Amino acid sequence: MSKFQAPKGVSEYFPERSKHFGFVRETLIASARRSGYELIELPVFEDTELFARGVGESTDVVSKEMYTFEDRGGRSITLRPEGTAGVMRSVIEHNLDRGQLPVKVWYSGQFFRAERPQLGRYRQFYQVGIEAIGLQDPEIDAEVIAVADTAFKQLGLKNYRLEITSLGDAITRESYTKDLRTYIATLDIDEATRERAALNPLRLFDDKREEVRNLMNSAPILMDYLTQESAAHFTRVQECLSSFGIDFVINNRMVRGLDYYTGTAFEFVHMGLGAQSGIGGGGRYDGLMAQLGGADLSGIGFGLGVDRILLACEAEQIALPEESALQLFIVPLGENVKLAAVTLAQTLRVEGLKVDVAYGDRALKGGMKAADKSGARFALVLGENELASGTAELKNMQTGESSSVTLRTLQEDLKKVL
RNA sequence: GUGGUCGUAGCUCAGCUGGUAGAGCAUCCGGUUGUGGUCCGGAAUGUCGCGGGUUCGAGCCCCGUCGAUCACCCCA
Structure with missing residues (x-):
């Protein structure tokens, strides 16, 4: 610590x-x-x-x-x-x-x-x-x-x-406060309370003690002034x-x-x-x-x-709305595709999509786990095969279904399904 | 500012009449070669808020201090 x-x-x-x-x-x-x-x-x-x-x-x-x-x-x-x-x-x-x-x-x-x-x-x-x-x-x-x-x-x-x-208004308050002070002066209260009243007599209305509340019950009321x-x-x-x-x-x-x-x-x-x-x-x-x-x-x-x-x-246990989820989570497989993966994420972000990447050189399983935790709607695994072929599987994290997409047009494909 | 209660791993807590710490959740890894959520296995993690004191020995006792919390007070 x-x-x-x-x-x-x-x-x-x-x-x-x-x-x-x-x-x-x-x-x-x-x-x-x-x-x-x-x-x-x-x-x-x-x-x-x-x-x-x-x-x-x-x-x-x-x-x-x-x-x-x-x-x-x-x-x-x-x-x-x-x-x-x-x-x-x-x-x-x-x-x-x-x-x-x-x-x-x-x-x-x-x-x-x-x-x-x-x-x-x-x-x-x-x-x-x-x-x-x-x-x-x-x-x-x-x-x-x-x-x-x-x-x-x-x-x-x-x-x-x-x-x-x-x-x-100010005039009301002045005459009221005067009367309230006069009333409080007749009360049998301790010194600390009296000091509080001296500063602001209205304070006594807020006192939590039963005795004081009772005493204040017959105090003059501002509304009448x-x-x-x-x-x-x-x-x-x-x-x-x-x-x-x-x-x-x-x-x-x-x-x-x-x-x-x-x-x-x-x-x-x-x-x-x-x-x-x-x-x-x-x-x-x-x-x-x-x-x-x-x-x-x-x-x-x-x-x-x-x-x-x-x-x-x-x-009140109100369920406050969740922040809008990530739209895509990219899982890069290996050092060789990292640059391509982060560049793809950057490109999509510039286009206005909400995208994150599995950093930290995780294995596939860890990467998918991270995708799950992120709450992203779709995940995309990017390995050397995908880079070579220019196509990849876009996985819907809710249904578990995946569909083939071409990386070049990924942005349009995503917009279609989002 | 006044009085009370509390302070142990990231989180929630356990720790018997003092013998130098555990559980669940979370985290990370793995369960045969590239797909998450369940299940199983494994790993890592704490100067027990901090500083003194008592004691052979303190997370457990005492004092101080810092912080949180409850009430007063005040107010958002």
Whole structure:
């Protein structure tokens, strides 16, 4: 065993599992593309200040989970802990916020959070996300939610639920938080809990302890503080979701970890994952762009956890599709035909066929075994006889039947039977 | 970050009250001269996570450390 190990808490995907990871990610992305979202490719590190201002100093993510370092020029750099702030920065920097609206983009890649690792919680993890910027319509909220839900359904996931709520506008939040703090102040709770509440009083709604849950049962509910406009917006979102045939439950005590959320907020929770059950979440962020120096546009987006969604598929024992098989596997017999064999493979590959070769100077039996393992649809044994005659037997690996083909026209013969 | 559990061949694991390691699967080779999947035979493989300690002797005991995992916390 090598003395080197992957850094603590990172997830890695390699064959066979990597093809499942790839399939999950592509399915998520495809859903976004079908709704008109376009790729935005961003750096994995940004100015530390961007996250401090965007995500919020008081959040756990910013206050204790960021990978922050000084670069060679003395700048404070942070590995992105989430995607939205970077997208906003880029959109503002390249003046997309002054062009035609909405801006609809998707991204995919690694994110970094220095937490204690657990199954489904990694220090480097993968997200696919989308952002729709510059629209107030509640219909776009529903679209964003539907992009995620559609992808989950396409993967075959069933054992999950969508929770939605409305966090209201800044004014709502201010008056609500004030009342909630007042209420919490009357509670008999331990010091650690009180400190958590001081940072973000909503956190107490998420407490797992029975006593705390009971205490919070009679706490004021944010939903009661919504302005008429916010309430109407939220109602319309629900109307759309129902019309789309998307099931949801209203969770009026949902807690989101990022400060910028306003209005519609949502979470997808999978029931088969243990403690790290959130497979995706997002919401609307009204003040974020202005806060970061851009136009005062609203936006809505989500981040989906690719690692956890793969775990969810595995928990539900979903058979993810196999990668399309090799079309031909060539077994060369002996040193003298090796060059001809690899050249034939190369020629076919240039033509767009998926071809592999039994390398490693295996005997015929080993070569055929390799052909079998490869999952190729056809196998072709290439020995000195075949080279001399210019013909060979093309063997169908499923049926075991073989037919004679001429090497020069192999490409056409293959296309006929594939 | 806090607490618990675990760490033996590529994988899944066994290893009795301490006497320097095994099984199944996978891999490779072969079962008469050039065709795979079954079956049979054979081979290779581990500094028992790492570092200390106790002991005549440790995979088994103790301490530390690294990693995974579970819960808290947090969230994707």
